[in-house]
Amino acid sequence: MLSKKQTPEKYYVGIDVGSASVRAALVDRCGTVVAHAEQQIQIWEPQPDHYEQSSADIWAACCSVTKKVVSGVDASQIRGVGFDATCSLVVVDKQFQPLAVNCEGQSYRNVIMWMDHRAVSQVERINATQHRVLSYVGGVMSVEMQPPKLLWIKENLRELCWEKAGYFFDLPDFLSWKATGVTARSLCTLVCKWTYTPDGGWDDSFWKMIGLEDLVKDKYEKIGNHVLSPGESVGKGLTPKAAEDLGLPAGIAVAASLIDAHAGGLGVIGVDVKGHNLPCENQPVTSRLALICGTSSCHMGVSEKPIFVPGVWGPYFSAMVPGLWLNEGGQSATGKLIDHVVRSHAAFPELQSKAAASAHSIYMYLNSHLDLIKKSLPVGFLTVDLHVWPDFHGNRSPLTDLTLKGMVVGLTLSRSLDELALIYLATIQAIALGTRHILETMEAAGHCINTLFLCGGLSKNPLFVQMHADITGKPVVLSKEVESVLVGAAILGACASGDFASIQEAMAKMGGVGRVVQPNHEHKRFYDKKYQVFLKLVEHQREYRSIMNSS
Numbered sequence: 001m002l003s004k005k006q007t008p009e010k011y012y013v014g015i016d017v018g019s020a021s022v023r024a025a026l027v028d029r030c031g032t033v034v035a036h037a038e039q040q041i042q043i044w045e046p047q048p049d050h051y052e053q054s055s056a057d058i059w060a061a062c063c064s065v066t067k068k069v070v071s072g073v074d075a076s077q078i079r080g081v082g083f084d085a086t087c088s089l090v091v092v093d094k095q096f097q098p099l100a101v102n103c104e105g106q107s108y109r110n111v112i113m114w115m116d117h118r119a120v121s122q123v124e125r126i127n128a129t130q131h132r133v134l135s136y137v138g139g140v141m142s143v144e145m146q147p148p149k150l151l152w153i154k155e156n157l158r159e160l161c162w163e164k165a166g167y168f169f170d171l172p173d174f175l176s177w178k179a180t181g182v183t184a185r186s187l188c189t190l191v192c193k194w195t196y197t198p199d200g201g202w203d204d205s206f207w208k209m210i211g212l213e214d215l216v217k218d219k220y221e222k223i224g225n226h227v228l229s230p231g232e233s234v235g236k237g238l239t240p241k242a243a244e245d246l247g248l249p250a251g252i253a254v255a256a257s258l259i260d261a262h263a264g265g266l267g268v269i270g271v272d273v274k275g276h277n278l279p280c281e282n283q284p285v286t287s288r289l290a291l292i293c294g295t296s297s298c299h300m301g302v303s304e305k306p307i308f309v310p311g312v313w314g315p316y317f318s319a320m321v322p323g324l325w326l327n328e329g330g331q332s333a334t335g336k337l338i339d340h341v342v343r344s345h346a347a348f349p350e351l352q353s354k355a356a357a358s359a360h361s362i363y364m365y366l367n368s369h370l371d372l373i374k375k376s377l378p379v380g381f382l383t384v385d386l387h388v389w390p391d392f393h394g395n396r397s398p399l400t401d402l403t404l405k406g407m408v409v410g411l412t413l414s415r416s417l418d419e420l421a422l423i424y425l426a427t428i429q430a431i432a433l434g435t436r437h438i439l440e441t442m443e444a445a446g447h448c449i450n451t452l453f454l455c456g457g458l459s460k461n462p463l464f465v466q467m468h469a470d471i472t473g474k475p476v477v478l479s480k481e482v483e484s485v486l487v488g489a490a491i492l493g494a495c496a497s498g499d500f501a502s503i504q505e506a507m508a509k510m511g512g513v514g515r516v517v518q519p520n521h522e523h524k525r526f527y528d529k530k531y532q533v534f535l536k537l538v539e540h541q542r543e544y545r546s547i548m549n550s551s
Helices: 055-070 118-128 132-136 146-156 171-178 187-193 204-209 240-246 260-268 333-344 348-357 362-373 381-385 417-445 460-472 484-497 503-510 522-549
Strands: 010-018 023-027 033-040 078-085 088-092 167-170 288-293 297-303 313-317 325-331 387-389 408-410 451-455 476-481 515-519
Touching: 010 055, 010 171, 023 055, 023 484, 033 055, 033 484, 055 078, 055 171, 055 408, 078 260, 078 484, 088 146, 088 171, 088 325, 118 146, 118 522, 132 171, 132 313, 132 381, 132 417, 146 167, 167 171, 171 187, 171 240, 171 417, 260 288, 260 325, 260 451, 260 476, 260 503, 288 417, 288 522, 297 417, 325 417, 333 348, 333 362, 333 381, 333 417, 348 362, 348 417, 362 381, 381 417, 381 460, 381 515, 381 522, 387 503, 387 522, 408 522, 417 460, 417 522, 451 503, 460 476, 460 515, 460 522, 484 503
Parallel strands: 010 078, 288 451, 451 476
Antiparallel strands: 010 023, 023 033, 088 167, 288 297, 297 325, 313 325, 387 408, 476 515
16 A cells, blocks of 8 residues: 655754753654754853853854754755743844953953852842832842843943943843844743833833933833744744854744743643653643753742742743743752862862773762662662752852852761762752752742653753652653753744644643653651751851851
8 A cells, every 4th residue: 555645844943052052953843852963162251250151152153053953954844943042141232243241351252141140249239129020030139130230231341331232132032133133032031030021011110220221211222122922933034144154044933032941941841741640640730840950950830820939030921831920949050069069079080080981971970889889778878977058159049148158067088989979969969959948938939839840961860860859759750852951942943933823732742751750758757857957057057157247
């Protein structure tokens, strides 16, 4: 019998700009990653807490990886492009040329990274206003958001940058402008990082109160007065110049973008879980928490009505899933913290050598080493006398205290590989305990969460995943595609193309469950004790700081 002629496959390109690299994927209608490419991007750290990048370097990397993933594919089958990126601040002049965000006047370094903490004084003054818009960021604005960075530029680079600036973009919006020539902003970026509200828009009184009345005068043209929902088609699609740069056909749909963590949330939170015996089955999506864990971690929970959670960003309406309110908890350093702890240990050269000899990554080798030294104990119990407070880069949620420091209790004189493995384990546990702290704060405010959905680089580490299940007491779902952030970006492109009626439909059809990790409830008592110690650590830190600061 003759088979029916197959319908040509439809593809979507997802482009993800992370902290240290740009990635692209070619994704089909079922959410399968057909091709994937990655390229490193440069980071400058001219002084402590100052982190900068180059928008030209980032765009060049976007073009390079996109050309790789679409090579050999019939261009007529590529239907749409979606971008996501870190919530870094891009500054250009009126002709869209880069402007220096540094005192050295290096104009190619025109991006203040999301993790830059230079604007501490500015954010303290903003929070002292207690303006009503702060209620939508957990009551306290983070130094990682855009208003304090803008104020820092005005106060420190007035002639060099502020007075010459034509546009201030969140990085995801810069990418959609670069692709389409349209300066429209995504509702996601403006609501989450700039204090825009979907019902009221910009609040003039806030910008005037914090000393940025300049932005009000031109009707917010510099920061965005044309706002689109994520996944909405931007302009007339790819411009001929952008199409040539990216190796794609001119005119294909480009979606209004998302912040990278939100793209990860989009890629995992709406998947069909039937048949996996999960508590969120036949429950609304509000019973799920998406945990996007890479350099930092973001905890994304949605609700049908606004829930105000102290110390947790939001509620943001339609910032990730249309029609739902989003709360976003976070940890400023997770993957970066694990890397720092491991690489700064005296036994790191030995670890590096042994991992290379066994053809394993350093983290897979450490996991295996922990299995060797645990003897009859469960692995997690090895840290009974070793405890870490993980806020080496301040606390984003739920304490919103960027002055907090990291702590390690239980160190010995040992410089051995065993000791390195133990502090690695204790650090992972501390990150999971921080997730539990955020979860309990969200649940106390009204969220009802019973299942975690993990994605991002750290979700590839089975120890990290198991510790999150055991310490929170909730099952963890890993998606069928490890690169869920890229799938989320591709979902945006699919929606912009018109191939799906809604983001919700695309989420359900392009997502999928890969593996479920259940908590070991027999370990609950041990981790309840670890959590008590965890909370005591920050109490002690605040107590000794109070003593040292007393007159």
